[in-house]
Each structure stands twice: as C-alpha cells, then as structure tokens.
Amino acid sequence: MTNDTFFKRWGLAGLMAVICLLVNLPIILMALNSLQTTEQILASRNIIPASFSLANYQGLTNTPFFTYLRNSLVVSLGATAFSVTAAILGGYALSRFRNGLLNAYSTALFAVQMFPIILALIPLFLLFRPLGFINSPVSVIIVYSVVNLPFVTWMARSYFDTIPRELEEAALIDGCGHIEAFFRIVLPLSGPGLAAVSIFAFLFSYNEFFVANVFLRNAEAMTLPVGIQMFMQQFSTDWGSLMAAATLTMLPTLVLFLFVQKFITHGAMAGGVKG
Amino acid sequence: MNAALDTKEASAWRIRARQFLAPEFVTPAILLAPSILLLLVVIAYPMLQGFYFSFTDGLLMKSGDFVGIANYTKLLSQPAFWHSLRFSAIFAACNIVGCYLLGLGLALLLQMDMPGRGAFRVLLLLPWIVPSLVSIVSWRWMVNDERALFNQIITLFGGDPIFFLSDSNWAVTIVILIKIWRSFPFMMLSLLAALQSIDRSLYEAAAIDGATRWQSFWNVTLPQIKNISIVLCLLMTIWSVNDFDTPWLLAQGGPANATENLVVLAYRYTFARNDVGMGAATSFITLFVLMALVFFLLRLQRRS
Numbered sequence: 001m002t003n004d005t006f007f008k009r010w011g012l013a014g015l016m017a018v019i020c021l022l023v024n025l026p027i028i029l030m031a032l033n034s035l036q037t038t039e040q041i042l043a044s045r046n047i048i049p050a051s052f053s054l055a056n057y058q059g060l061t062n063t064p065f066f067t068y069l070r071n072s073l074v075v076s077l078g079a080t081a082f083s084v085t086a087a088i089l090g091g092y093a094l095s096r097f098r099n100g101l102l103n104a105y106s107t108a109l110f111a112v113q114m115f116p117i118i119l120a121l122i123p124l125f126l127l128f129r130p131l132g133f134i135n136s137p138v139s140v141i142i143v144y145s146v147v148n149l150p151f152v153t154w155m156a157r158s159y160f161d162t163i164p165r166e167l168e169e170a171a172l173i174d175g176c177g178h179i180e181a182f183f184r185i186v187l188p189l190s191g192p193g194l195a196a197v198s199i200f201a202f203l204f205s206y207n208e209f210f211v212a213n214v215f216l217r218n219a220e221a222m223t224l225p226v227g228i229q230m231f232m233q234q235f236s237t238d239w240g241s242l243m244a245a246a247t248l249t250m251l252p253t254l255v256l257f258l259f260v261q262k263f264i265t266h267g268a269m270a271g272g273v274k275g
Numbered sequence: 276m277n278a279a280l281d282t283k284e285a286s287a288w289r290i291r292a293r294q295f296l297a298p299e300f301v302t303p304a305i306l307l308a309p310s311i312l313l314l315l316v317v318i319a320y321p322m323l324q325g326f327y328f329s330f331t332d333g334l335l336m337k338s339g340d341f342v343g344i345a346n347y348t349k350l351l352s353q354p355a356f357w358h359s360l361r362f363s364a365i366f367a368a369c370n371i372v373g374c375y376l377l378g379l380g381l382a383l384l385l386q387m388d389m390p391g392r393g394a395f396r397v398l399l400l401l402p403w404i405v406p407s408l409v410s411i412v413s414w415r416w417m418v419n420d421e422r423a424l425f426n427q428i429i430t431l432f433g434g435d436p437i438f439f440l441s442d443s444n445w446a447v448t449i450v451i452l453i454k455i456w457r458s459f460p461f462m463m464l465s466l467l468a469a470l471q472s473i474d475r476s477l478y479e480a481a482a483i484d485g486a487t488r489w490q491s492f493w494n495v496t497l498p499q500i501k502n503i504s505i506v507l508c509l510l511m512t513i514w515s516v517n518d519f520d521t522p523w524l525l526a527q528g529g530p531a532n533a534t535e536n537l538v539v540l541a542y543r544y545t546f547a548r549n550d551v552g553m554g555a556a557t558s559f560i561t562l563f564v565l566m567a568l569v570f571f572l573l574r575l576q577r578r579s
Contacts, residue, residue: 012389019381020398023456026413027405029424033416045422086309093306097299105307112318114513116565118541119558122551123321123328126335146317149310178302207406210519214546225408229524232412239416246412250405257404261397264464 027250034247038240056244064219065245068227075137075212075223076205079144083152083201086145088194091156092182096165113150117143121214128215135221140212144205152201155263159193160186196263199256207253224249329555335545339552346556355532355540356557360564363536366451366522367515371508373455378462385463386470396467403460407520414453415440415525440526443533450534454521458514462507469503470496505576512568516561537561 021028033041035052044050060066094102124143125134133139167189168181176184187194209225216222222230228245235242329346333339350356385396402410417424421436430436439445473496481491519538522528528535528543535543537557545554 009389012384012387013391013395016384016389016391016395019384020395023399024401026410026417026456027401030409030413030416045427047424047427082313086313089306090310093303097303099300099303101300101307102303105311108314112314114510114517114565114569115318116517116538116558116561118517118519118538119325119555119562120318120321122541122545122554122558123324124317125545126338126551127321127324142313143317146313149313153310178298179305182306203404207404209407209524214542225406228408228412232415232524242412243416246409250409253405253409254401257400258397261400264400 030243031247031250034240034243036240038238041239042237056240057248059241060244060248063231063241063245064222064227065224065248067220068222068224071137071216071221071227072206072223075140075144076202078137078141079148079205080198080201082141082145083148084156084194084198087149087152087156087197087201088187088190090149090153092160092186094153094157095160096168096178109150109153112146117147117211121211125214134215135218137221139215140223143211143215144208147208147211148201148204151204152197155197155200156193159190159197162193163189193263196260199260200263203253203256203260325555326559328551329559331552333551335549335551342552346552347560350553350556350560355535356560358532359535359537359540362447362534363516363561363564365447366454366518366536367512369451370454370458370515371511373451374459374462374511375504375508377455377459378466381459381463382466382470385467396464399463400460402456403458407457408524410453410457411521411524414449414456418449441530443530446526446530446533450522450525453525454515454518457521458511462511465503465507466500469500473499502576505572509569509572512572513565516565516568537564 029047032049034056036049037053037055094106128134128139163186167185171181171185212223212226216226228249231245232242330341330343331339332342381399385392418439426436437445439449477495478491481495517538519542522534522536522539526534528539538561541554541557541561544550544557
C-alpha cells in the first residue's frame with residue numbers, strides 16, 4: 001500500500017467519524033444530559049455535562065415508567081408471535097410457489113405497506129370498543145401484526161430463498177407433503193433467519209406510537225412511547241426525567257438492532273424493490 | 276350438438292376444478308390463510324366500513340345517519356383542509372429532496388474503501404431505528420427555548436435567539452429537518468445496495484474512454500440507479516404523507532395548526548372533535564391524494 005492511499009483511506013474514515021458524530025448528536029446529547037438533574041441542566045446548559053448523577057434514573061422508580069415498560073413488552077411480544085407465525089407461512093409460500101393468488105397477495109402486501117393506517121384506525125376503534133379491546137393490549141397486538149406483516153414476510157421470504165429446494169424435493173419424492181416438508185426440513189434450518197425476523201417484528205412494535213396512542217388511552221395500559229408522550233405534555237420542564245426515560249426506552253432498541261443490523265439490507269431492499 | 280357442448284363445457288370445468296384442487300394451488304392457499312385473514316379483519320373490512328362512515332354524521336359514541344357527500348363538500352370548503360394539504364405537499368417534497376441528496380451523498384462515501392466502514396454504516400442507521408418518541412425528545416431539547424443548543428450557536432454568531440416551536444415558519448422547518456433526519460438512512464441503505472450492484476466493467480469502460488470521475492458519475496452511476504431512485508421516491512412520498520408521529524409529537528400539529536398534515540387533521544376530527552364522518556372523509560381524501568401521486572410517479576417511471 002502506498003503512503004498516498006493510506007492517508008486517503010484514513011482521511012476518509014476521519015471524515016465519516018465526524019459525520020456519524022454530527023448525525024447522532026441529538027441522541028448523544030440526550031443520553032449525556034439525562035445524567036444531570038433538571039436543576040443542573042437548567043442552571044448550566046453546557047453541551048457536555050460537568051458532573052454526572054443517576055438521580056433521574058432512580059427517580060423513574062416513582063413514575064409509571066415500569067408499568068409502561070411491562071405493557072410495551074406484552075404488546076411487542078404478542079405482536080411478534082402473531083406476525084412472525086403468519087409471515088413465515090406466507091414467506092414460504094411466496095418463496096416456493098408461483099400462481100395468481102400469490103401475485104395478488106404480493107400486490108396486497110405492497111398496498112398495505114403504503115396504506116394510510118388512520119383509515120383503518122377509525123373504524124377499528126368503533127369495532128373494538130364494544131368488544132372491550134380499547135385500553136387492552138389485544139387491540140394493539142392485532143393491528144401491529146398487520147402493520148408488520150409486509151416487511152416481515154418479505155424478510156422471511158428472502159431468507160427461505162437462500163435455503164436450497166433440493167432438500168425438500170428429496171422429502172417430496174419420499175411421499176411427504178409440502179407443508180410437512182416445510183415444518184420438518186425447512187423450518188429447523190431457518191433458526192438464524194427466524195431470529196432476525198422476530199427481532200425486527202419486535203423492534204417495530206416496541207417503537208410504534210400512532211396506533212398505541214389511538215387505542216391505549218389510560219395510564220395503566222399505555223406503552224412506553226405513549227406514556228412518555230403524556231409525561232412530555234404535562235411536565236414539559238422536567239427535562240432530566242424526560243431524557244432519562246427516553247434514553248432508557250432507546251436502550252433495548254439499540255441493543256437488539258446491533259444483533260440484526262447485518263440482515264437489514266436484505267429486508268429493506270426486498271421490501272422496497274421486489275414489491 | 277347441445278349435449279356435446281355440455282360435455283365440453285363440463286370437462287373444461289372439471290379441468291379448472293382440478294387446477295384449484297391441485298397441491299400447487301391448495302398448499303400456498305393454506306399457507307397464506309392466516310395472513311389473508313389478518314388483512315381482511317384489520318384492513319379490508321375497516322376500510323369498507325370507513326368508506327361508509329365518510330358518508331354519515333356519526334360520533335364516536337353513536338352511529339350517525341347517511342348524509343351523502345356532505346362531509347366531503349364541507350371538508351373542501353374548510354381553509355384548515357387546504358392548509359394541511361399544502362403542508363403535506365411541502366413536507367413530502369422537502370423530505371424527498373433532502374433524503375435523496377443526503378442519502379446519495381452518504382451512500383457514495385460509504386461505498387469507498389476505508390477502515391471501519393461497517394461500523395459507520397451501522398452508526399448512520401441509528402436515527403432511523405430509534406423510536407419516534409425518542410428522536411422527538413432529543414430534537415426538542417436542542418430547539419426548545421432561548422438557551423437550547425441551536426440558540427446557543429446562533430447567539431455565538433451574534434444572532435438573536437429564535438423561538439423555533441412557537442413561530443409557524445420555524446416549526447415547519449424543524450419538523451421537516453427532523454423528518455429528513457429520521458428517514459434518510461433508509462434512502463442511504465437502499466441506494467448503497469443499488470450502487471454496489473452496478474457492474475464494475477461499466478466504470479472500466481468509461482475510464483478507458485477517458486471519462487472523468489464526474490462524467491462517469493453522471494453517465495454511468497445516475498442512469499444505473501434511476502429506476503430504483505424513482506421507486507424509493509415513491510415510497511418516501513407515501514411514508515411522508517402518512518406520517519403522524521413527527522408533526523404530532525413535536526407540537527401536536529401546532530403552533531396554530533402550522534404543522535398539521537392530513538393525517539393529523541383526520542385524527543383531530545375523529546378523536547378530538549368526535550366527528551367520525553369528517554375524520555373518515557379526511558382519511559379517504561388522503562388515500563385519493565396518495566393514489567394520484569403513485570399513479571403520476573409510476574407514469575413517470577414508465578415513460579423513462
């Protein structure tokens with residue numbers, strides 16, 4: 001390697017490091033400032049805090065934060081179970097078969113991806129209320145399962161595409177049905193792919209605000225984004241607690257994302273392009 | 276004669292029936308059944324019902340009477356509707372241009388050879404992956420009052436502090452900036468994948484013909500990513516128009532409805548003013564606007 005390309009490569013890396021820092025500045029500042037009490041924040045307003053304390057995080061134990069967290073986990077795990085079950089079956093069908101029904105379904109998924117969800121939320125609110133689903137995780141779980149469906153199905157499909165057909169064909173010749181071959185042969189081989197698909201479904205549900213905001217209206221039932229938004233409306237000056245709550249909310253997202261980031265090009269491209 | 280026709284028709288039916296019962300059709304149908312059931316319950320049925328609601332004067336607590344197109348005519352006569360339509364259009368246009376320029380620029384940088392490239396790619400995706408609420412909290416902190424970070428920078432250069440969230444024009448600017456920040460990573464990621472799939476030999480051929488780097492970008496790179504770019508812009512348009520989180524969480528569509536888009540307007544009609552008919556009509560108009568845009572952009576793609 002010549003000296004010239006060496007400097008060019010590291011110069012470029014330095015530039016990228018600065019860009020990454022600037023792009024993530026809002027999140028970094030929020031996390032840093034969550035380590036100061038509100039009084040300190042309002043008094044000094046330094047960009048980098050001078051002293052650190054965990055007081056805001058301890059203070060969260062006196063708030064419904066952990067109720068919201070529990071609700072978020074219930075909703076996200078429920079929605080993940082539903083959408084992944086539906087999506088692996090659908091994804092397998094899209095990966096292995098070709099016919100008019102599948103083409104129509106593919107188009108329908110693409111339409112759902114672009115669908116203004118508010119259109120369904122108004123009638124669903126009226127439909128769910130007599131059933132007692134408002135302020136219950138059931139309503140949100142059902143809607144998330146569908147909202148997640150396109151992305152999760154495309155990801156599952158592109159994963160099944162990487163599993164060679166020959167494995168099932170051998171089983172089919174031995175008189176095994178297609179569905180049986182799927183459960184006995186393809187599914188056991190899909191562990192890593194299914195894990196990634198499930199984590200994405202979980203992430204989407206955990207991050208979602210709009211649907212939860214419509215259906216979860218009392219504090220006992222709220223998920224983290226909805227609960228913290230309420231807090232933001234009511235105590236807009238208590239920046240310390242607000243930023244601590246937001247930072248803590250973000251942590252699971254970041255950790256899970258690091259596990260699945262290498263799968264994401266696949267899914268995003270499949271969703272954007274294959275249609 | 277007739278009998279012969281009948282048997283011919285009957286056998287045609289038998290063939291078709293056999294096609295529908297063949298495992299190649301039945302198996303995928305069984306596999307798709309749960310997904311289709313979900314789509315019918317959560318999308319198709321509510322959509323039909325919502326379409327009916329848009330012709331009634333129903334409330335959240337009691338169903339209303341059929342009022343014909345009264346909701347639509349009332350909506351089209353309201354300045355608030357035209358305002359939110361305009362805001363939705365500005366919001367989508369600025370978001371697409373901003374995301375495309377930023378996304379393409381960063382994708383071109385990420386495509387170059389450098390140490391730590393994988394880590395940079397992941398770090399640049401973070402704004403996209405954090406919950407919308409978290410991104411709004413972090414941005415609000417930077418623009419909230421006269422001593423927030425943005426205003427500290429402005430006063431450093433001798434300017435007067437700006438009240439970003441109480442001035443209409445500034446609130447619109449900030450909400451657009453936040454939306455660009457939240458959605459450029461998707462553009463970057465998809466364009467990066469498109470750039471990496473361009474055949475290397477095209478660049479070699481261009482280099483042999485004596486093309487400069489700019490010429491090869493203009494004549495090789497751009498035409499190669501043109502189609503995917505149109506598809507991405509289409510997706511971005513739709514997602515911008517459908518966005519509720521960014522304008523609502525930043526300022527509830529305020530100040531003075533300045534950042535109220537069609538979805539926020541529909542939400543407000545339904546859940547704040549208890550007017551299901553108007554809410555449903557507004558969301559259907561949103562759907563029509565989207566369909567018109569999709570139609571237009573797809574024509575654009577087909578022509579090219």
